[in-house]
Amino acid sequence: MKTHSVRHHESGRQLLILGCQGRPSCRTKFKTFFPILRLKTTASNISAVTATVASSIGAESYGVFKLSYDVRNEDQELLQKVWKRTIRVAISGAAGNISSHLLFMLASGGVFGMDQPVSFQLLGSERSRLKLEGVAMELEDSLYPLLREVRIGTDSRVMFRDADWVILLGAHPRTPGMTRAELLDINGQIFQEQGRALDEVASVDCKVLVVGNPCNTNALICMENAPRLPRANFHALMRLDENRAKCQLALRAGRFYTSLSRVAVWGNHSTTQVPDFLNARIAGVPAVDVIGDEGWFREEFTPTVANRGGAITERCRRSSAASTAVSIADALKSLVTPTPEGDCFSSAVCTDGNPYGIAEGLIFSMPCQSRADGRYEVVDNFMIDEWLDEKIMASEEELLKERACVSHLIPNAPPAACEITQDTMLPGEI
Numbered sequence: 001m002k003t004h005s006v007r008h009h010e011s012g013r014q015l016l017i018l019g020c021q022g023r024p025s026c027r028t029k030f031k032t033f034f035p036i037l038r039l040k041t042t043a044s045n046i047s048a049v050t051a052t053v054a055s056s057i058g059a060e061s062y063g064v065f066k067l068s069y070d071v072r073n074e075d076q077e078l079l080q081k082v083w084k085r086t087i088r089v090a091i092s093g094a095a096g097n098i099s100s101h102l103l104f105m106l107a108s109g110g111v112f113g114m115d116q117p118v119s120f121q122l123l124g125s126e127r128s129r130l131k132l133e134g135v136a137m138e139l140e141d142s143l144y145p146l147l148r149e150v151r152i153g154t155d156s157r158v159m160f161r162d163a164d165w166v167i168l169l170g171a172h173p174r175t176p177g178m179t180r181a182e183l184l185d186i187n188g189q190i191f192q193e194q195g196r197a198l199d200e201v202a203s204v205d206c207k208v209l210v211v212g213n214p215c216n217t218n219a220l221i222c223m224e225n226a227p228r229l230p231r232a233n234f235h236a237l238m239r240l241d242e243n244r245a246k247c248q249l250a251l252r253a254g255r256f257y258t259s260l261s262r263v264a265v266w267g268n269h270s271t272t273q274v275p276d277f278l279n280a281r282i283a284g285v286p287a288v289d290v291i292g293d294e295g296w297f298r299e300e301f302t303p304t305v306a307n308r309g310g311a312i313t314e315r316c317r318r319s320s321a322a323s324t325a326v327s328i329a330d331a332l333k334s335l336v337t338p339t340p341e342g343d344c345f346s347s348a349v350c351t352d353g354n355p356y357g358i359a360e361g362l363i364f365s366m367p368c369q370s371r372a373d374g375r376y377e378v379v380d381n382f383m384i385d386e387w388l389d390e391k392i393m394a395s396e397e398e399l400l401k402e403r404a405c406v407s408h409l410i411p412n413a414p415p416a417a418c419e420i421t422q423d424t425m426l427p428g429e430i
């Protein structure tokens, strides 16, 4: 099944419809959605309409999305309202667990704003096609006024076209017996292909957030295969790790999490990640002074945060999905709202020109600030002591090794031997 949008011929509004493939019940639905097209809705002319619809995709859309809405009877106030340009969000792995939370947060206006229309371009795998159809139907039934269009498909070159945001969730899960090096290769191939697709069809301003694991190296592969897009547009999700660090600090200090600031997590989204307690503040006071127990920070806080995903997976028998979706929403919000003065957010971004001497050409989590326009700057005034430096270097070393293992997926990279000796677990794994 396909989802299509059609531009209303009078108002320029876009309407959404789930494609019928000729089913009689669906043809009735089609009639309801397209009264203005005055079509005799047979299976054959539905495909003719579909072709017309496909050619209208990519145009800007304005107006109110409402199923079986008749513009002639529309509330004049709504008609006259000037809507923001619809934001196009492409999401891969859209039939998966994280997506089942994320899509509904995005469609409700909780991320981009209650006055910001959104449209979805949902990419699934062949295997998840039917489930993707179900997801689109659930979105339909949710009647979100800000959701203007939903498209589903399995071709990244179609789904990434004209997207403003691309959230890459789809990845192969690590199966029993699979080494981290094998996972890097299998998923690396997915992200090589998606990087190429982005290079061909994505808007040059689009921001890409990679979530599928191993997310830092997947983001690196994606970025290197999309040279037309600025390298600064690529992120790998580390916000979940930051949120987990904040939760542990708040619990230990007995303070509400809103009192926390400058909590960064450095490095790789693996157990080598470095939750930074040295620069963290609680109500503006250094967290180390408020908690006053250095042993706790090193021996409990750091491993607890790094292994939190595993602890959740052990209990739920699947990796965290709802809290991951929340952290994706937080990560996106951080880029479209100004970072409060003196605060930061964690995102794994390209290390080119970074102020901390981390090897260039990696996707590495660092403290960032945003001016609300989708772009960020790396915060350059974090203190690094010997302990932190050593930990950051270990995570950097791991990412250098990961990069060497996927050199065959990076254009123009010199061939390198894969030397991942330690089979580091990902936070979501048991």
Ligand SMILES: NC(=O)c1ccc[n+]([C@@H]2O[C@H](COP(=O)([O-])OP(=O)(O)OC[C@H]3O[C@@H](n4cnc5c(N)ncnc54)[C@H](O)[C@@H]3O)[C@@H](O)[C@H]2O)c1
Residues within 6 Å of the ligand: 092, 093, 094, 095, 096, 097, 098, 099, 123, 124, 125, 127, 128, 169, 170, 171, 172, 173, 190, 210, 211, 212, 213, 215, 236, 237, 238, 240, 241, 269, 319, 320, 321, 324, 428
């Ligand atoms: N970075 C983080 O903080 C973080 C946290 C949790 C999970 N993750 C990772 O996020 C990913 C998604 O997690 P989930 O729980 O939603 O997994 P899931 O298995 O429920 O969903 C993944 C979906 O992706 C689809 N898929 C696979 N290959 C695809 C491709 N090439 N194109 C499009 N779709 C494809 C699958 O069919 C599946 O529907 C996993 O890799 C997981 O390890 C990352």
